[in-house]
Amino acid sequence: MTARILDGKALAERMRADIAAKIATLPYRPGLAVVIVGDNPASAVYVRNKERAARESGIAARTIALPATTAESALLALIAELNADPATDGILVQLPLPAHIHAQRVIEAIDPAKDVDGFHPINAGYLVLGLPALVPCTPRGVMRLLAEAGTRLAGARAAVLGRSAIVGRPVAALLTAADATVTLLHSRTRDIAAECRRAEIVIAAVGRAEMVRGDWIAPGAVVIDVGINRGADGKLRGDVAFAECAAKASAITKVPGGVGPMTIAYLLENTLEAAARRRVAAMG
Ligand code: NDP
Numbered sequence: 001m002t003a004r005i006l007d008g009k010a011l012a013e014r015m016r017a018d019i020a021a022k023i024a025t026l027p028y029r030p031g032l033a034v035v036i037v038g039d040n041p042a043s044a045v046y047v048r049n050k051e052r053a054a055r056e057s058g059i060a061a062r063t064i065a066l067p068a069t070t071a072e073s074a075l076l077a078l079i080a081e082l083n084a085d086p087a088t089d090g091i092l093v094q095l096p097l098p099a100h101i102h103a104q105r106v107i108e109a110i111d112p113a114k115d116v117d118g119f120h121p122i123n124a125g126y127l128v129l130g131l132p133a134l135v136p137c138t139p140r141g142v143m144r145l146l147a148e149a150g151t152r153l154a155g156a157r158a159a160v161l162g163r164s165a166i167v168g169r170p171v172a173a174l175l176t177a178a179d180a181t182v183t184l185l186h187s188r189t190r191d192i193a194a195e196c197r198r199a200e201i202v203i204a205a206v207g208r209a210e211m212v213r214g215d216w217i218a219p220g221a222v223v224i225d226v227g228i229n230r231g232a233d234g235k236l237r238g239d240v241a242f243a244e245c246a247a248k249a250s251a252i253t254k255v256p257g258g259v260g261p262m263t264i265a266y267l268l269e270n271t272l273e274a275a276a277r278r279r280v281a282a283m284g
Pocket of ligand 1: 138161162163164165166167168185186187188192205206207208226227228229259260263
């Protein structure tokens with residue numbers, strides 16, 4: 001079997017064009033504030049891409065760059081200002097933060113209605129309960145790619161590799177809400193290959209280059225690779241050994257060009273949704 005390649009780049013471009021068209025019809029411009037602390041080079045690239053994508057779609061986006069020495073109290077004061085600013089619909093604090101700042105404290109300081117990353121415990125809780133929430137961008141991208149593949153989710157056996165708060169857990173919650181039977185795998189799982197082999201859907205988010213091998217994949221499974229791992233050669237690799245798994249799967253994503261661009265598209269979508277909901281809420 002040769003897998004169909006799920007082109008996240010092309011899909012994200014279509015989504016971004018749709019979002020821009022939608023924003024052009026609005027009587028207001030959604031506002032996004034992206035906060036970065038310190039000079040992590042990968043974070044700087046992510047933030048630049050997010051701001052550019054947001055501007056291109058018509059979102060009033062601005063990046064607030066703070067030095068690595070910024071005190072936690074100063075960052076919390078900035079978040080309070082952004083929470084109170086009516087022109088700011090979405091607030092994103094780029095992770096990781098410098099070690100002297102408690103990331104969780106900062107995440108919890110963001111107004112849940114402006115939490116376009118969907119990391120606030122209120123949004124995470126709503127998601128687990130199956131209630132409307134701002135849902136993390138990468139997991140939304142994963143679900144959209146599964147839809148694009150025409151994957152039947154109800155009753156399907158899904159293996160999610162990785163249980164982080166930003167990818168694995170929310171993906172598992174979304175798949176559960178879509179009636180899949182989900183197994184969440186992690187570093188303490190006894191036989192991860194055997195668990196994967198039983199799955200019709202495999203989502204890899206472990207941060208280990210090419211960990212998922214071809215003989216882990218059931219014939220015809222759909223494989224979504226969230227991993228971004230930069231090798232010593234400077235090349236990006238996913239968590240999935242692409243050629244081996246593509247030989248077994250019915251559909252598969254590539255790295256780069258799969259989940260990554262979808263994450264940015266859903267940041268724009270979340271900003272649009274936050275802006276719309278805040279206006280509905282303001283009307284009482
Ligand atoms: P984390 O490091 O927060 O979590 C990794 C998870 O994988 C943990 O649950 C960990 O288990 C599990 N794990 C690690 N090693 C193994 C192993 N050998 N066997 C089984 N499970 C293992 O990573 P993230 O969730 O933040 O990110 C995962 C990957 O996705 C990374 O490559 C990251 O760069 C990428 N990513 C991509 C995004 C995109 O836009 N495409 C966005 C976000 C992340 P345990 O809990 O037991 O420690």
